[in-house]
Amino acid sequence: MAKAFRKTRKGIAGELERAERDLVRRLFEDVISMLERTAAADEDPLAALVGLDTNAARPEDSALLRLLPDGVKDDDGESLEFRRLTERSLREDKVAALRAGALLLEQNPLLLTPEQAQLLARAINDVRLVLADRLDIETDEDAQALHEIDDWSQAEDLQTYLALVYNFMTWLQESLMQSLLAGLRQPE
Amino acid sequence: MEAMSSTIELLPALSPVVENTVVDVEAETERYTGTSESTATDVPWVVLVWNDPVNLMSYVSYVFQSYFGYPEAKANTLMLQVHQQGKSVVSSGTREEAERDTQAMHSFGLWATFRKADQA
Structure with missing residues (x-):
């Protein structure tokens, strides 16, 4: 079983078992492929150069929409305009954090700088957003009910398995956050 | 435009x-x-962060502290507003600044939108 992250004098320390690291890395890779699959293949190179994405459209997949949300509420036109200006770099930003997170997990035990811990936290968060969408978590009550599922011997169906993975990622994220927040309160 | x-x-x-x-x-x-x-107008733009059941309260507070540089107390107040009232105005400025902050919140996985401050 993994050990919770904790702030030490040398950095933010953590320890994951091999199977856990493999699982988290695989989840990062899944989200990377979600973000890259939908990127337009035949795009205007000049537009790409300046970071524009004239083909950007609101994602139909609700999980992808959660990763790449609307920037303006109740205004589809303005939202699309914002998407065309920013979505490409947002995707690249997220993919970079997910790749960095996967790379960081290759070391064990983990010893992270605050910057590395933030990249890992962003990657974990995007995985949690996707899992939450697949698990239909829409309210705080949904999240609470799911939180009760913690027995891996019960993992007989996909939903239960996803819930267990979600709770594991939540636990990792919370301990990472407590370590990062402690660092902000008391910088070395 | x-x-x-x-x-x-x-x-x-x-x-x-x-x-x-x-x-x-x-x-x-x-x-x-x-x-x-x-x-031509002095009306600033604002960035709102919306509540969702996934982002941890600790994470939201961390994002407000590390990205905006807000002290812990202010970050927690804003985070609780998001959590309890459904949304909170987290920054204001020019349209460009609001767009940049919105994109940054999205890169952290928070759901943010921007609008003119005088819009209901």
Whole structure:
């Protein structure tokens, strides 16, 4: 079983078992492929150069929409305009954090700088957003009910398995956050 | 169009300036950046963060502290507003600043939107 992250004098320390690291890395890779699959293949190179994405459209997949949300509420036109200006770099930003997170997990035990811990936290968060969408978590009550599922011997169906993975990622994220927040309160 | 203002300023570097030897800098700046439009009104733009059941309270507070540089107490107040009231205004400024902050919140996985401060 993994050990919770904790702030030490040398950095933010953590320890994951091999199977856990493999699982988290695989989840990062899944989200990377979600973000890259939908990127337009035949795009205007000049537009790409300046970071524009004239083909950007609101994602139909609700999980992808959660990763790449609307920037303006109740205004589809303005939202699309914002998407065309920013979505490409947002995707690249997220993919970079997910790749960095996967790379960081290759070391064990983990010893992270605050910057590395933030990249890992962003990657974990995007995985949690996707899992939450697949698990239909829409309210705080949904999240609470799911939180009760913690027995891996019960993992007989996909939903239960996803819930267990979600709770594991939540636990990792919370301990990472407590370590990062402690660092902000008391910088070395 | 206002929404284009943040990218149009990249265009002068790409377009050959050959015809006019005398360039009206002010007019050109205005043409490319739309500054006359954005300074015509003092109404600032605001960024709102919306509640969701996934982002941890500790994570949201951390994002407000590390990205905006808010002290812990202010970050926690804003985070609790998001959590309990469904949304909170987390920053304000020019349209460009609001767009940048919105994109940054999205990169952290928070759901943020921007709008003019005087819109209901």
